[in-house]
Amino acid sequence: EVQLVESGGGLVQPGRSLRLSCAASGFTFDDYAMHWVRQAPGKGLEWVSGISWNSGASGYADSLRGRFTISRDNAKNTLYLVMNSLRIEDTALYYCARGSVKVDPNYPVHWGQGTLVTVSS
Amino acid sequence: EIVLTQSPGTLSLSPGERATLSCRASQSVSRNYVAWFQQKPGQAPRLLIYDASSRATGIPDRFSGSGSGTDFTLTINRLEPEDFAVYYCQQYGSSPETFGQGTKVEIK
Numbered sequence: 001e002v003q004l005v006e007s008g009g010g011l012v013q014p015g016r017s018l019r020l021s022c023a024a025s026g027f028t029f030d031d032y033a034m035h036w037v038r039q040a041p042g043k044g045l046e047w048v049s050g051i052s053w054n055s056g057a058s059g060y061a062d063s064l065r066g067r068f069t070i071s072r073d074n075a076k077n078t079l080y081l082v083m084n085s086l087r088i089e090d091t092a093l094y095y096c097a098r099g100s101v102k103v104d105p106n107y108p109v110h111w112g113q114g115t116l117v118t119v120s121s
Numbered sequence: 122e123i124v125l126t127q128s129p130g131t132l133s134l135s136p137g138e139r140a141t142l143s144c145r146a147s148q149s150v151s152r153n154y155v156a157w158f159q160q161k162p163g164q165a166p167r168l169l170i171y172d173a174s175s176r177a178t179g180i181p182d183r184f185s186g187s188g189s190g191t192d193f194t195l196t197i198n199r200l201e202p203e204d205f206a207v208y209y210c211q212q213y214g215s216s217p218e219t220f221g222q223g224t225k226v227e228i229k
Binding site: 035037044045046047050059060061062095100104105106107108109111112113114 | 122151152154156158160165166167168171177207209211213214216217218219220221222223
């Protein structure tokens with residue numbers, strides 16, 4: 001069974017940084033691309049970032065470029081998202097999702113339950 | 122960036138009726154790379170449809186997707202009580218990938 005468990009969320013002040021992690025199990029991690037998708041309270045889904053199986057390619061939402069960095073450690077079956085210069089509008093539930101194949105184009109297939117990031121002073 | 126506009130915002134229907142949800146893209150989606158997701162309150166999204174018209178594993182055949190270019194549709198035949206939820210379309214044909222704002226299907 002595919003399992004994705006996000007962690008690292010919490011309350012953080014504006015301007016600070018945070019690193020999210022996603023521990024994957026139940027599948028061969030380096031056979032798939034991975035994604036981060038977020039959802040602000042009461043709002044819709046927003047794709048944040050994606051990374052190919054071997055970290056050779058990555059992409060970001062236009063509004064986030066330069067502040068967030070996605071990475072993965074295939075030896076640890078873990079996906080990361082480093083978020084710098086956090087803003088109040090970054091407050092959201094952050095989902096980790098497994099892609100459909102190794103590289104783009106691919107779509108999120110399996111989703112974790114999310115980790116909540118709250119940016120507030 | 123491709124902007125996806127979903128309509129209507131809310132669809133009020135009764136169990137047994139057909140739901141037709143629209144997703145319109147601001148420019149043509151490469152190779153019709155459109156997916157549809159269902160989300161219920163307090164739950165993670167669930168993949169329903171990929172490549173515009175292919176059903177994901179385990180999805181009932183009352184769910185179907187169609188469309189090409191800039192216009193895509195999710196149809197739910199004979200609504201079941203468990204189908205009342207929010208539905209999102211997503212394009213993954215070009216980066217950045219983008220989602221529509223969602224359509225809520227509620228019980229009339």
